[in-house]
Amino acid sequence: MPEFFAEAFMIVLSPSILGLIVIGVLLGIVGGSIPGFTVTMAILVVFPFTFAMDPIAGVSLMVGVFAGGYSGGIVSGVMLGIPGTPSSITTVYDGYPMAQKGEPGRALGIGVLSSFFGMVISVVVLVTVGPALASLSMSFRPWELTALIIFALTLVAGLSGAAMLKGLIAAAIGLLVTTVGFDRSNNSRFDFGYAPLESGLEMLPVMIGVFAFSQLMENLEIRKSGQSPRQGVTGGVSVPYRQILGDMSRQKVNVLRSSLIGSFVGALPGTGGTVANFVSYDQAKKFSKVPHEFGSGIPSGIVASESSNSAVAGGAFIPTLALGIPGDLPMAIMMGVLILHGINPGPLLFEQNPILVGAIYSSLLIGAVIMVICQLALVRWFAKIALIPQEILVPVVFVLCAVGSFALNNNLFDVWVLFAFGVVGYLLFKAEVPLTPLVLGVVLGGSLERQLFRALEIDDNWMAFLTRPISATLLGLAVLSVVISLIQNRRIAESLRSGPAKGG
Amino acid sequence: MLTRDRALALAVLLGTLVLAIDSRGIPAPSSWQTYGSALMPQILLAVLGVLGAALLIKSFLPGAVNGPPVFPELLGFVQRNKHILVLFILFGIYVFVLPLVGYLWATGGFLLAALALLYVRTVRRALAAIALAIVVSALIYAIFHYGLRIRLP
Numbered sequence: 001m002p003e004f005f006a007e008a009f010m011i012v013l014s015p016s017i018l019g020l021i022v023i024g025v026l027l028g029i030v031g032g033s034i035p036g037f038t039v040t041m042a043i044l045v046v047f048p049f050t051f052a053m054d055p056i057a058g059v060s061l062m063v064g065v066f067a068g069g070y071s072g073g074i075v076s077g078v079m080l081g082i083p084g085t086p087s088s089i090t091t092v093y094d095g096y097p098m099a100q101k102g103e104p105g106r107a108l109g110i111g112v113l114s115s116f117f118g119m120v121i122s123v124v125v126l127v128t129v130g131p132a133l134a135s136l137s138m139s140f141r142p143w144e145l146t147a148l149i150i151f152a153l154t155l156v157a158g159l160s161g162a163a164m165l166k167g168l169i170a171a172a173i174g175l176l177v178t179t180v181g182f183d184r185s186n187n188s189r190f191d192f193g194y195a196p197l198e199s200g201l202e203m204l205p206v207m208i209g210v211f212a213f214s215q216l217m218e219n220l221e222i223r224k225s226g227q228s229p230r231q232g233v234t235g236g237v238s239v240p241y242r243q244i245l246g247d248m249s250r251q252k253v254n255v256l257r258s259s260l261i262g263s264f265v266g267a268l269p270g271t272g273g274t275v276a277n278f279v280s281y282d283q284a285k286k287f288s289k290v291p292h293e294f295g296s297g298i299p300s301g302i303v304a305s306e307s308s309n310s311a312v313a314g315g316a317f318i319p320t321l322a323l324g325i326p327g328d329l330p331m332a333i334m335m336g337v338l339i340l341h342g343i344n345p346g347p348l349l350f351e352q353n354p355i356l357v358g359a360i361y362s363s364l365l366i367g368a369v370i371m372v373i374c375q376l377a378l379v380r381w382f383a384k385i386a387l388i389p390q391e392i393l394v395p396v397v398f399v400l401c402a403v404g405s406f407a408l409n410n411n412l413f414d415v416w417v418l419f420a421f422g423v424v425g426y427l428l429f430k431a432e433v434p435l436t437p438l439v440l441g442v443v444l445g446g447s448l449e450r451q452l453f454r455a456l457e458i459d460d461n462w463m464a465f466l467t468r469p470i471s472a473t474l475l476g477l478a479v480l481s482v483v484i485s486l487i488q489n490r491r492i493a494e495s496l497r498s499g500p501a502k503g504g
Numbered sequence: 505m506l507t508r509d510r511a512l513a514l515a516v517l518l519g520t521l522v523l524a525i526d527s528r529g530i531p532a533p534s535s536w537q538t539y540g541s542a543l544m545p546q547i548l549l550a551v552l553g554v555l556g557a558a559l560l561i562k563s564f565l566p567g568a569v570n571g572p573p574v575f576p577e578l579l580g581f582v583q584r585n586k587h588i589l590v591l592f593i594l595f596g597i598y599v600f601v602l603p604l605v606g607y608l609w610a611t612g613g614f615l616l617a618a619l620a621l622l623y624v625r626t627v628r629r630a631l632a633a634i635a636l637a638i639v640v641s642a643l644i645y646a647i648f649h650y651g652l653r654i655r656l657p
Binding site: 169175176185189192220389391394395402415430433449457460 | 538
């Protein structure tokens with residue numbers, strides 16, 4: 001593996017790939033810094049541009065977007081008091097107050113360096129844990145893989161924050177979408193006599209439609225409702241490098257702890273940067289000697305948030321590459337990129353495509369370096385970009401989504417699919433159905449059916465799923481995650497009902 | 505009273521029923537197959553049916569948080585967010601005319617219409633919208649057609 005890593009590193013250092021990573025980082029920072037746009041949207045918008053590229057180039061571009069996107073949220077968080085991405089919410093708690101005290105450059109510098117260290121540490125975790133997990137999962141047979149996918153979907157449904165039932169409904173809808181069209185036996189399903197449906201529904205237009213339309217329309221609703229942003233921090237941004245280095249030298253433990261939290265939270269399906277930054281902020285406060293100062297504009301709060309949310313980038317790759325189970329929504333799209341280029345993520349990836357795996361590691365590391373340089377050099381411009389009105393952004397992104405969907409197969413039907421699922425996604429969103437399980441269902445549906453049938457072809461006894469220890473454990477965990485979520489939802493509902501009386 | 509959750513549950517059950525009926529047309533397994541093409545869809549439809557029914561039942565339980573009644577909320581939403589509905593319609597028209605008039609005209613027209621709906625309030629903004637529509641359409645075309653060598657309609 002080390003020799004492949006060295007070869008991959010040299011490929012990634014070539015001018016063309018390096019250029020793509022720079023472009024990806026810049027686009028990611030721009031996407032992450034515009035409130036409401038999110039790193040996921042940035043990835044969706046950039047995805048179609050990878051169609052004409054070879055796998056390493058396409059993946060490097062996308063990894064650049066990750067690296068930039070996860071750190072981009074700090075710009076509007078510090079300058080406007082609005083998190084650019086959900087994973088930067090806790091960055092605002094201390095970043096914005098620090099900026100208001102006249103130290104926006106210090107806040108941005110701390111955040112950017114924290115993001116850098118978070119990403120580097122997560123790559124170390126990825127390099128260590130990824131191959132080990134892949135080796136372990138080589139012993140997984142179709143029963144275990146089926147159970148693993150089911151567990152991942154129930155976990156995602158339960159962690160979506162909405163009612164468990166709705167999360168499971170979303171996951172089931174996503175899986176059902178993948179059954180449309182010809183199956184492995186060349187029988188067409190759910191085509192309703194309409195020929196274009198026989199080819200099935202492409203993953204990309206479904207994902208973009210479901211996610212992008214709901215996100216963008218919500219942004220427009222918020223604008224229309226008159227919710228105005230906070231008073232932005234005006235004036236120049238100078239970065240006090242010496243002070244920042246001093247700040248960071250006192251945050252070594254915080255950086256390491258928060259980065260590890262981000263890496264491991266990122267590795268859990270359905271969690272991602274949002275969960276990571278809350279968990280690490282909470283832990284940083286608990287371990288701090290001055291917990292009462294959190295929220296007043298102290299470096300510890302910014303470090304905890306930004307280290308962890310950037311560490312998610314590497315962590316989320318662990319289950320994606322090793323198991324073929326995406327760690328979060330952006331990673332689900334990354335899987336789409338790989339599948340589009342004929343590469344199947346999973347344990348065999350490390351054996352069959354070691355150079356691609358090495359390229360991902362290298363791109364993450366190089367992306368982290370480029371991210372720091374771009375952020376520190378161009379932070380003033382990113383702060384201006386964060387002010388682009390949604391009214392301009394939304395139509396432009398719609399066009400990019402339509403073009404991207406068309407470019408997939410030069411087929412207009414895919415654009416209609418985009419539109420149809422845009423409507424469906426928006427309606428589900430208004431019904432408070434979480435969309436992440438749906439997208440994951442779309443990504444994993446094909447694998448689930450394949451593994452299920454393989455298991456049944458080998459042994460048509462359904463009890464084998466329960467008699468094989470790993471499979472039974474994973475299915476048990478799936479049931480447990482459903483039960484725990486139902487209990488938690490009930491507790492939350494009860495506390496909401498009794499809350500006003502107790503709080504009074 | 506038709507609340508949001510009940511409407512969702514009914515929509516899920518209706519969709520499940522329609523697909524379940526259609527799935528009866530999926531060919532049965534051949535002689536060498538134990539399970540056929542209908543297995544996965546029927547499992548998923550059964551799961552979806554159970555979940556939809558559970559959601560419907562849950563919505564009638566005492567203390568259930570169902571969301572607001574659908575129709576008054578829908579009317580209120582339409583009144584507050586006409587621009588969103590119009591934007592959906594505009595996008596549908598855009599997709600329809602895309603093969604008829606080609607990418608450049610369709611995209612320029614859609615951008616102009618959408619910006620007029622959402623952004624244009626002054627003459628200056630109108631001019632900016634025209635410029636944006638032209639530049640963005642041309643830029644995307646150039647990138648895909650010349651850069652990525654992907655033909656657009």
